[in-house]
Amino acid sequence: MNFPTDLKYTKSDEWIRVKGSEAEAGLTDYAQSHLSDIVYVELPEVGAEFKQGTSFGSIESVKAASDLNIPASGSITAVNESLADAPEAVNSDPYGKGWIVKFTLSDAGELAGLMDAQAYEAYCNERG
Numbered sequence: 001m002n003f004p005t006d007l008k009y010t011k012s013d014e015w016i017r018v019k020g021s022e023a024e025a026g027l028t029d030y031a032q033s034h035l036s037d038i039v040y041v042e043l044p045e046v047g048a049e050f051k052q053g054t055s056f057g058s059i060e061s062v063k064a065a066s067d068l069n070i071p072a073s074g075s076i077t078a079v080n081e082s083l084a085d086a087p088e089a090v091n092s093d094p095y096g097k098g099w100i101v102k103f104t105l106s107d108a109g110e111l112a113g114l115m116d117a118q119a120y121e122a123y124c125n126e127r128g
Contacts, residue, residue: 001124002029004095008071008111009120012053015095016071018111025071026100027059027090030124035061038090041100042068043079050074052110056101059090072110074103 007015013031017024032038040060050056055067056076080099083089090098105111115123 003117003121005117008114012069037062038087041083073106078102
C-alpha cells in the first residue's frame with residue numbers, strides 16, 4: 001500500500017494534493033485495491049462547486065460502484081478526461097495519471113480536518 005506523505009486523506013478514501021489555492025484529488029491506493037478493476041469514472045462539470053464531503057462523481061469497478069466525495073470545498077477547474085478511455089489509470093497510478101479532479105479551494109481551513117499519511121495508514125490498517 002502506498003501512502004504519499006505530501007497528501008491529505010479523507011475517511012471516504014479520497015486524497016488531496018494542495019499547491020497554494022489549487023488542489024488535485026483522486027481515489028487512494030487503498031480504495032482502488034479494494035474496489036479491484038476500475039471500469040468507469042463519472043466526472044463532474046468544470047465550473048461546478050462542491051461543499052466538503054459531498055459527492056462530485058462516482059467510480060465503478062467490476063465489484064462495486066462508489067461515490068467520490070470532494071476532500072475540501074471548491075470549484076472544479078479541470079477533470080481527468082483520459083479516464084473516459086482509460087479508467088484503469090486509477091488502479092495503476094492512483095496518485096499520478098489516475099488523478100480525478102483539480103479545483104480551487106474555497107476554504108483552506110477545512111484541510112485541518114483531514115488525515116496525514118500516518119493517520120490514514122493507521123485508519124486503513126484498522127479496517128483491514
